[in-house]
Amino acid sequence: MRSRRASLVFGSANLLTAVLVGLGVFGGLPARWAPVDVPAAALTALELAAAAGLLSGAAWAARVSRVACALALALGLLVVSVLAVTVSWLGGVYGPVGRGGAIILALVAALALPYLVALPVVQLLWLRSDRGT
């Protein structure tokens, strides 16, 4: 039996993630590019579905949440890796990125990590422990 309170917390987190990804990609990025737009749209839709399921206590919520978390985690790891490798490449081409550059890149990474890595990991663990009870 899922804890109602935990379901509400994770459902809200899924909703927040959907809003952030949707706004960040479709509102924040200046151009449309399918390799970014399609995964972002899929993730936004899945996070919204997971949020709806968990907040309403639907029977299918856990299954959809697992898929959403798996996709979010996969994309999150990919994004962080790509960002890190890009920084390394730029560092190779331009030399030290300086304090300003380091702060900006750390902030970008910090924006992705909580929602696309930490949250999916915690939620997957919660969903798994919930399945065992």
Place this chain on the structure above:
Amino acid sequence: MSPRVLFRVLAAWATATIVTCVIVRRVFALEVDEAHPRAVVASVWSGGSLVGRAVLARAGDRDAVLDRALAGHADATLVYESVVGEGPVLLRPEVAFAASVVAGHDGLAVTLGGRTEYLTPDDLLARQAYDDGIRVPSIGLVTGLDVPLALAMLAERLGTTAPDIVDHARVRRVRVVRTVPGDPPSRVVTAESMTDGDVSGGVVAAARFLARGVDAQGRFRYLVDAPTNRTLPGYDWPRHAGATYFLAQAAGLSRDPEIAWAALRAASWLRDTGSLACGATRCMGTGSRVDLGSSALAVIAYVEIARTELDPSYALLVPALTAFLRAQQRPDGEFMHEYDRGKSAPVDVQLLYYSGEATLALSRAHALLGDPRDLDAASRGLAHLAGPAWSFFGSRYYFGEEHWTCQAMDDLWGRAPDVRALDFCLRWQAYGRALQYGAGDTPFDAEGAYGLGPFVTPRLTPAGSRCEAGVATLDAALTAGADPRELARLDRQMRRSLALLLRQQFRPGPRHLFADPAAVEGAIPGSEVDWQLRIDFAQHAGSAMVRWLVLREERKKIGASALQAVP
């Protein structure tokens, strides 16, 4: 997936990412060895065009192609670009290619069918191919190599097509060091080594550059492409007035007749073609809707011309214009930035810079003519700018580019000191200091410039305009007896910016890359690699230098050391 498996996956991912990062950085980093160049690209330039090239094992080696080119062009210059580092380039996507070369320092070596061609930094600078490849209009970002242009240049040299190069050639990034045989080593101006002579030389050179561009009617060459010496389209009234102001400043300082004559021609064009009736007052502009900035900067220019006694009669034009400025002021001190001549009514919109310009103009007009209404309007304008106009959540952590307010603050300090405005200006400069590049922060010659990251070639105009305001702030802070540590920080900040501007000023710059080096001598470029020369680039940098010299002179007169407050 069990927690153990999940964490193992995450650990493997983290390890793989770290290892990949280390490898990528090592692969793309250059191992620069200036003592042992891999090759020396020798080029013969004449009138800004490449007329001969050979790749040598060592600088100084003879080559028939070079000898012929030098013999065939009387004004030819031989230039060596020593390849001191080489690394790979990502050709796809194009944005990665564009970001793969460091502007002004890196070129390309392309091998196709056993033949290698170099596209050196000089080649790319001559065609202005840097900082034109990646555009993000929403944040005004333009950076990276112009890939289509670079590929077209290579394709022409290799007798092939751009796609053929991308698909079949071996493309490498090369770092080069340029030397011009026979050129004496130039002195590098730094914050520590900069002298008043360096600065006054910079002022005169910048002013002479602008003066040469003033035609018989008094119009400037507004925008000049330095490599070709072509005049590009466009004009702007406020910038015309601002450049006229700087010419008057420089003429007052140097008493150079060429500069003074150009200032008067530019001012007469402003007076004779830009003056309009705006209700019962006079304003500057064209058409039915005029802006505040043109009139404000015209006042500043006229006052400077009268104050420096280039032509005292310009003082007569000031009252009608200041009446217009005052009529545009709201009761809260803010200004309405446009005027509809058809409706004979102000338009209450606010645009960047104009309120600060109007405040400074009114202050300067009062200093010249003594009309108390101008002083009152300027004081209220300043109080608004440093108060309600910059009061919002986060306003302590963010400041814009506006650089006239602090000049007005300093100008008013002796007659109507505003402590709150001085505090605002000191905070703005401290914010700028946090964004100011130090030596080694970027691969560019950027110490003293402002920016947020190391990948974009720093623009020089913000350094000049912030310096105008910064030196003004230093002046007022010295008089007010501000904290000596703050004064020392601000003094060093200004020295770094001024030294940067002097280093980047075309005195004479890379003459071999200019069609007419004498025409652009003294100009301040947009950046280290952007050689389109707009009149306000020289104006902001030059006015900052003039302010610095005036401040130094004033301190000497009262017998105070540079950082000693006036008792």
